[in-house]
Amino acid sequence: MMFRRLALIGTGLIGGSLALALRERGEVGEVVGYSRRLDTRLAAERLGLIDRPADSIAEAVAGADLVFVATPVKAMDAVLGELAACLPGDALVTDGGSVKGAVVERARAHLSAGQLARFVPGHPIAGRERSGPEAATADLYRGHRVILTPIEENRAEDVARIEAMWQATGARIERLEVAHHDHVLAATSHLPHAAAYAMVSALARLAERYEVFRYAAGGFRDFTRIASSDPVMWRDICLDNRDEILVMLDHYRAELDCLRDMLESADGEKIEHYFHEAKAVRDALYPVAQANGANPVSEADETGR
Ligand SMILES: NC(=O)C1=CN([C@@H]2O[C@H](COP(=O)(O)OP(=O)(O)OC[C@H]3O[C@@H](n4cnc5c(N)ncnc54)[C@H](O)[C@@H]3O)[C@@H](O)[C@H]2O)C=CC1
Numbered sequence: 077m078m079f080r081r082l083a084l085i086g087t088g089l090i091g092g093s094l095a096l097a098l099r100e101r102g103e104v105g106e107v108v109g110y111s112r113r114l115d116t117r118l119a120a121e122r123l124g125l126i127d128r129p130a131d132s133i134a135e136a137v138a139g140a141d142l143v144f145v146a147t148p149v150k151a152m153d154a155v156l157g158e159l160a161a162c163l164p165g166d167a168l169v170t171d172g173g174s175v176k177g178a179v180v181e182r183a184r185a186h187l188s189a190g191q192l193a194r195f196v197p198g199h200p201i202a203g204r205e206r207s208g209p210e211a212a213t214a215d216l217y218r219g220h221r222v223i224l225t226p227i228e229e230n231r232a233e234d235v236a237r238i239e240a241m242w243q244a245t246g247a248r249i250e251r252l253e254v255a256h257h258d259h260v261l262a263a264t265s266h267l268p269h270a271a272a273y274a275m276v277s278a279l280a281r282l283a284e285r286y287e288v289f290r291y292a293a294g295g296f297r298d299f300t301r302i303a304s305s306d307p308v309m310w311r312d313i314c315l316d317n318r319d320e321i322l323v324m325l326d327h328y329r330a331e332l333d334c335l336r337d338m339l340e341s342a343d344g345e346k347i348e349h350y351f352h353e354a355k356a357v358r359d360a361l362y363p364v365a366q367a368n369g370a371n372p373v374s375e376a377d378e379t380g381r
Pocket residue numbers: 085086087088089090091110111112113116146147148149151154155172173174175199200201202203204205207208209306309313
């Protein structure tokens with residue numbers, strides 16, 4: 077057993093799924109959960125994500141040797157502030173936030189030098205558009221990537237323990253530098269979410285929106301699935317990674333302008349070539365339908381294809 081007691085701060089999709097996965101593998105003794113809202117804590121207990129709910133962060137982390145912070149990223153400011161006052165000396169801390177630079181800044185602002193050394197930032201690249209405790213599953217991370225962004229204060233053996241913890245969930249672990257993580261994720265995750273929200277808004281603002289949505293095809297559904305994601309979580313991600321996302325939005329807008337120009341000049345050859353190139357890129361990324369939505373590149377690696 078890797079950890080005696082896990083304290084979950086945030087008992088929703090990401091925290092709850094980690095607890096279920098570690099328990100299923102017998103890697104954790106007891107799971108105690110704190111979330112801001114009482115009903116989420118009680119739901120987490122009812123659903124078997126946690127053994128018992130705690131009424132405060134201090135109560136949750138008492139006696140814990142692992143603390144997992146899985147709240148929206150801006151809420152981590154207050155959470156880390158409270159943790160600084162009550163963290164047991166031997167506890168390791170990690171998180172699942174979608175942005176790393178802002179979270180590391182918050183950790184540096186609140187934690188003591190000793191506590192900071194034991195904070196190993198991380199980000200599972202797995203999730204879904206429905207969050208909350210009800211959405212948690214033991215296999216959420218299986219076959220998916222988890223990115224750790226260790227900071228220079230971390231000790232190698234602590235990073236290795238967090239890596240082993242994620243490995244137990246069936247995930248594949250990679251390490252990236254903090255700023256590089258935020259740059260890459262702005263492109264691969266944050267821009268698509270922003271684009272999906274904007275696409276739905278664009279159609280919703282049309283006078284004929286009812287008719288438009290009535291005849292919406294699978295393409296609209298596929299393109300916009302992630303616009304059902306949690307607005308608070310995505311507000312926080314957008315603000316916390318604002319500079320990188322602004323650059324990516326401009327990059328995407330330039331591409332839309334480019335397509336618009338081709339269409340305005342009715343240049344069929346150019347349009348076809350443009351679509352061919354994009355299709356080739358996507359077909360290479362997703363050669364077969366992915367049953368569980370796992371990253372196809374990682375699955376291909378695992379099966380040796
Ligand atoms: N939903 C997804 O697909 C993914 C989310 N993430 C990240 O994981 C984190 C958690 O996301 P989810 O589990 O999806 O959200 P969720 O909404 O399912 O769970 C969030 C939990 O945090 C609690 N919470 C909110 N504000 C709080 C506060 N101020 N103090 C204490 N608890 C508070 C909520 O009560 C809830 O228990 C976020 O930082 C998100 O960016 C990372 C990868 C994927």
